[in-house]
Amino acid sequence: MDESELNGSKVSARGRNVPPFLVMDVLERAAGLEREGRSIIHLEVGQPDFDTPSVVVEAGQRALREGRTRYTHSLGHPELREAIAAWHHQQYGVDTSPENIVVTAGSSAAMLLVFAALLDPGTEVLLTDPHYACYPNFITTFEGVPVRIPVREEDGFQYDPEAVRAHLGPRTRALVVNSPANPTGTLTAPQRLRELVEAVGSQALIISDEIYHGLVYRGQAHSIREYSPEAVVINGFSKLFAMTGWRLGYAIVPPWLLRPVQKLQQNLLISAPDFPQFAAIAALQHAQADVERMRQAYDRRRQLVLERLKDMGLTVLTEPVGAFYVFVNVSRYTSDVHEFAFRILEDAGVATTPGVDFGPGGEGYIRISYANSLENIDEGMSRLKKFLKRWS
16 A cells, blocks of 8 residues: 555545534534533533433343344344334334334444435435434435425424425435434424325335434324335434444335345344344333333423523524424524534533534524433533623
8 A cells, every 4th residue: 555545545535525423523522622621511412311221231231141142133133123013013003014124233224224225326315404414424325315405493394295396306216204303303293294205105215214203292203104104214222212332223114125125234234233132122112111201301301401592582483392402593693603513612611513514404503402411401501691692
């Protein structure tokens, strides 16, 4: 290898052109400030601050003691796939065959496998703008084209079915739905889900990212499979069960997509990790009380953030009712929210995520995560209030 290769001239355009994941940039800078002795309130990261429920940990430990440390079936252990199917029937009244479930190393891996199976160079995937930051990178990894459909706060950051129809074309392969949504915390109503299914028809596949299902504080989350048995569901155990480090997710796919996804799993990832699958079974079957305790705590935090923002004069037109985020319009303070978020971090010691991490439609917004304690959130809101007074 010569010096030019070492300097990166041989790195592909894909590797060079991936944009930074700004929430991680904020987190890493915040960690640097903490090493310097600064007090930082973390309101940037979408990670539960709760420990994994003990019943889940014990099931994982038991699986380890039993030697569950090997490759598994590429689709996942049958026992877990059956438990996922039963959970979906319990939650949504939808019959799901375990044969159509693929267990993966996190929900991101599930989405990557689905896109890898679906996309050819130049084919398109429709997204809301703003959207989860990694969606476009998942798509462009396989030379697909993300097509952003602007959504507005006053409309609850929801797709307009007519706008979806207008963006459908001969190269459209999929429409991504995320409800409850990251970064906005908003929930798509059942009627709107039906309208999206009708708008797309047979022209594209709906991929529904349901990773925040269960973390809902008003209303109810509905699975896309209640309205379209052909749709893809992406979900996992990270958010609802506080299992981010266990790296376990799954996809529910139509039968025609199963074998392509399975072959990609076999070649790229081999299988999901072994012992965490038995922990996940315990999560689905025995962690309901723990989940409800966490959900109620998130709701109290959500209400505190909204109250404190209102006190600052920052009105949230569409209040979040799911996940653990508030998307806050700060456009009266700045036209460069990237720089603004880092100023909040440096000057106030509060880590938030700049809205442009979630697409061009996020300019003028910051995302506040309330996956932190009430005490830390209260202190963070006090610091933010002082910062805004100084800034203005």
